[in-house]
Amino acid sequence: MAIATVLKTGPGSSIQDLGRRGQANLGIPLSGAMDMKSFAWINHILQNEVNDAALEVSQPGFQIQFDSPTYIAIAGAEAIVRLNDQLIEKSNLIAIQSKDLLEIGAFLSGSIVYIGIKYGFKTPKILGSRSQYKGLTEDSILHKGTKIQYFMDSEASPVFNAKAKWSTEWYREEEILAYPGPDFHLLKENLREKLIGQTFRISQQSNRMGAQLLELLENDLPELPTNPVFPGTVQLTSGGKLIILLKDAQVTGGYPRILQLDVESQWKLAQKKPGSKVRFKLFQPRISTISR
Structure with a gap:
């Protein structure tokens, strides 16, 4: 060997x-x-x-x-x-x-x-x-x-x-694709618009456990019981911090889970340096129509 x-x-x-x-x-x-x-x-x-x-x-x-x-x-x-x-x-x-x-x-x-x-x-x-x-x-x-x-x-x-x-x-793009998380419905309409419309920056406080974003999203969401979380889960704290969980993150958490990144966006995020800009794009499912 x-x-x-x-x-x-x-x-x-x-x-x-x-x-x-x-x-x-x-x-x-x-x-x-x-x-x-x-x-x-x-x-x-x-x-x-x-x-x-x-x-x-x-x-x-x-x-x-x-x-x-x-x-x-x-x-x-x-x-x-x-x-x-x-x-x-x-x-x-x-x-x-x-x-x-x-x-x-x-x-x-x-x-x-x-x-x-x-x-x-x-x-x-x-x-x-x-x-x-x-x-x-x-x-x-x-x-x-x-x-x-x-x-x-x-x-x-x-x-x-x-x-x-x-x-x-492929990883230079600012846009990262996300799905509505289990607690997305708790966000008021103005917060949803800000979340999806705003550009955020990666904080220095980022590692294999998660990436924090610098810009705050002020909210009055209720405290939640501990729930399952996964790599790519976007949590919103009561103080307005957005935390994107990554590969070494814990398996449960108590913050509202407002978004879930798709896997390719997680890879893209992993290559972002502190200070890099990201924008969330909400996944919109295609609705097919069948004409008779």
């Missing part, structure tokens, strides 16, 4: 896969990759299994060294990537040789870079997943000196006949 060693990392970077489904009754959040579109892309390029674990890097300056040959793939945020201090093209397979050093530099757009490896990173599975989560896995994030196992590929070659093209345009 080969070893990759993290030489440098900022806070928040971790190992993720598809997460832990079916554990909510135990109070265990879904976890998993925040941006499933990018996560799925790198496993597709590597011809991996869909659940093979990858690195989720949320800060520039990340460095990792591989002790044996393999292939990797990179997607997600647009970032400056160097291999052995040389700028590289990152939209296709990257052949890794023994002692190669990979560095993720400045993020030009987006906020999460995914690094996949042939056959996936081989950390222990806890409740069917390798996704790191505080209190469940030995470490909740990657640290300097973290060693991660992987399968070597002695035939790794830098010569390829095709180059895949990864676009970042």
Whole structure:
């Protein structure tokens, strides 16, 4: 078994896969990759299994060294990537040789870079997943000196006949699609119009548990009993704060659930930096008519 060693990392970077489904009754959040579109892309390029674990890097300056040959793939945020201090093209397979050093530099757009490896990173599975989560896995994030196992590929070659093209345009849009939440009906008409018509900004107080929005939505909604919540649930506090729950969020909550983001909008939101603007677009179901 080969070893990759993290030489440098900022806070928040971790190992993720598809997460832990079916554990909510135990109070265990879904976890998993925040941006499933990018996560799925790198496993597709590597011809991996869909659940093979990858690195989720949320800060520039990340460095990792591989002790044996393999292939990797990179997607997600647009970032400056160097291999052995040389700028590289990152939209296709990257052949890794023994002692190669990979560095993720400045993020030009987006906020999460995914690094996949042939056959996936081989950390222990806890409740069917390798996704790191505080209190469940030995470490909740990657640290300097973290060693991660992987399968070597002695035939790794830098010569390829095709180059895949990864676009970042999809997450640059401000508009995010949402459905009315279970408590949407509690909003007065003027609040509904403000919620859907206003542009909001992502707060610095955002992480894998949830994204807060800076602009307040003043309200007089009643307190509610604790109810189930999911990644993508938009909660409105009595103080007017809007909180969009993400992959590591709790499985229950007592704030009104006014919206529910669709899955692609959750991936898009995950790539938004603090200060980025978003606008909710309410899903309108199509009504078909049959003429007689």
